[in-house]
Amino acid sequence: MIQFILNNKVVKTSTNSGLTLLDFIREHQQLKGTKIGCREGDCGACTVLVGTLNGDDVNYQSITSCLSPLGNANGKHIVTIEGINLPTALNAVQKAMTDNYATQCGFCTPGFVLSITGFALANNKSRRCNDAISGNICRCTGYKSIEKAGLAIEQKLHQEEELHSIAWLIKEGFIPDYFEYIPQKLKALQYSTSSALTSLPTASVEQFSKTTKVANGTDLYVHHADKMAAQDVHLLVDEPALKGISFSDGICTLGANTTATEIAENKQLQSLFPRLKQFFKLVSSEPIRNMGTLGGNFVNASPIGDMSIFFLALNATLTIMNEDGKERQIPFQSFHRDYKVYDLQKHEILKNISFDIPTANEFFNFEKVSKRTHLDIASVNSAGRIEVSNGIITQAHFSVGGVAAIPKYLFKTNEYLLGKAMNSKTVSDAAEVLQSEISPISDVRGTSAYKRLLARQLFFAHFLELFPTQMEFDKLMAS
Known part of the structure; x- marks a missing residue:
């Protein structure tokens, strides 16, 4: 029941x-x-x-x-x-939509109104209303009037310095009184x-x-x-064993049911990865980030799964549990074996994923190219984690998606980088190694040649982002 x-x-x-x-x-x-x-x-x-x-x-x-x-x-x-709906009047969001002429045929309007109401209920002054409606599409009104409605709601919410209680939202006509x-x-x-x-x-x-x-x-x-x-x-969504984000003994562990939103909003992860929220804005829309789980993304086994590429570069470890509660651990880089084939038996599920917390000498970056900047699956995506000590690369974990039958951990490229000096020649030579271990195919997201170009440029982009003062990227990009 x-x-x-x-x-x-x-x-x-x-x-x-x-x-x-x-x-x-x-x-x-x-x-x-x-x-x-x-x-x-x-x-x-x-x-x-x-x-x-x-x-x-x-x-x-x-x-x-x-x-x-x-x-x-x-x-x-x-x-x-x-x-x-309120008993005798439009609620605050509905009124903002009508006041700003933010609806025509009305088919999409209920979804927009709920997303903006969710924004008000979230009680988070660091967010913008446009983020809340990132998963809503309007085919006829035009987004400027909808954005104006959202801005009106932001202004109404920001009039108060304190966070808004349910009682305040009821008083101001955002929601009916039964919410209390x-x-x-x-x-x-x-x-x-x-x-x-x-x-x-x-x-x-x-x-x-x-x-x-x-x-x-x-x-x-x-x-x-x-x-x-x-x-x-x-x-599986309410299973306690699959939930939570924890930090212990230099290791971060995330339950398989952890959602993309939970990762992006975690303060400790934000401190470890300062651009985390920026990275995750490239992943789907807010409603899907609220739902999509790490475990689901991994077993979906898409060659361009954003979370797979992200955690491959973190050199993560998977914990797998069977029906008896017995566990085994494997490197995430060995999980995907072939297209939609992975190391998980029918009587097993993913329990969690863990990775070593980055040190002061380690750097991480995520890049993604798709037909649209947001709300789209990747043509090619890539991530990299690299450690540099005294100008020498001591750890390298790069991954790339969309260029093989599986989310690709770049074994040869990573091995090549180890022990090399951090300079433009090393990066340029490593990019050639990268080309030797990928095998993209032409499809609706781009030709094989285009994906090879993207893989190369995203690999360069990691170094340009992480080490802009150390690299002669003008020469590198022209090579």
Whole structure:
């Protein structure tokens, strides 16, 4: 039995947990304000807010309901456009949209309104409204009027020096007054949090092996939403063993269910990687970053998976766990074996990923080229971690995506760099080695020759970014 709060209503359902939240909202609850658009998480027409209980508070995030399994709503507060309507007037966001003529046909408007409402609920003055609507597409209005509506909301929120409580947002007409009682209602829900792991003592190994295991489904549901709706799935998103970011004895460990947003917003990771938030703005949109997990990105096994390229360059280690709780560790660089083939048995799941915390002499960079700067998959992406001591390269871990059947850890290039002097000739020669170990193919994201050029230029870009005063890049780029 799945139990959650949908707007101001407690829902109890035995509907298949693999059904998309979008289809449950529209077809089972007849709430048609949540629109069906691309069904790929790109357009934002199906945006809803998910509230998760955290102590006495509820934290809200925007997600694309077309890619979210219904079972992941268990114990949560799901908010649709109908759930933020006020009794007799437009709410603050709806009024800003109308005042700035930010809607025409209206199909996309509910998604925009929810994303901006999520921005208000997030209570984070360092964010901009444009970031919150990064996953919403409008086909007819034009974005300037929508940006003006968002700016009006920013100004309204920033009038107050203090962070905004739920009570303040209710008073100012952002949300209905029932939001005040959601924490108590969530605490009162009686629901099971059993998952694929915690239920294994009573579930057979054979069942575990044959049943699809799902975290948040941002890739799986793009291709197999109908299949997932018709079968049992093991939902992993609430499994405690797969959660958390920790730092101990010089090692950072991230649970396989860690989302891209959780990584980008982690203060300690931001201190280790000062450009972390900048890197992660190149990864999908805010709703997808709120959902997409490390483990999901790795087992998706895309040759251009951003997180795979990122953590390959960190020389990370994977911990894999089977149905008995036994664990094994492997270097992440050996995980992907061939196109969509990886070192994971049917009775195993990824538990976590870990890497050595960078020292003062180590540097890291991430680069990505796609047809659009944001909200797009890469043509080629690349990352690099390098340690330099007294002008000599003592560690090198570079990776590149889009140039092989798997996310490519550059074994030969990294080996070549070790012990070499940090100068333009070393980098230029290493770029030639790089070309010898990649094998890009021509496809919709570019020709083989174009991808080879991108791999070379992104490799140079790492050094240009990390060591601008040491390199004669004018000569290097002209070579």
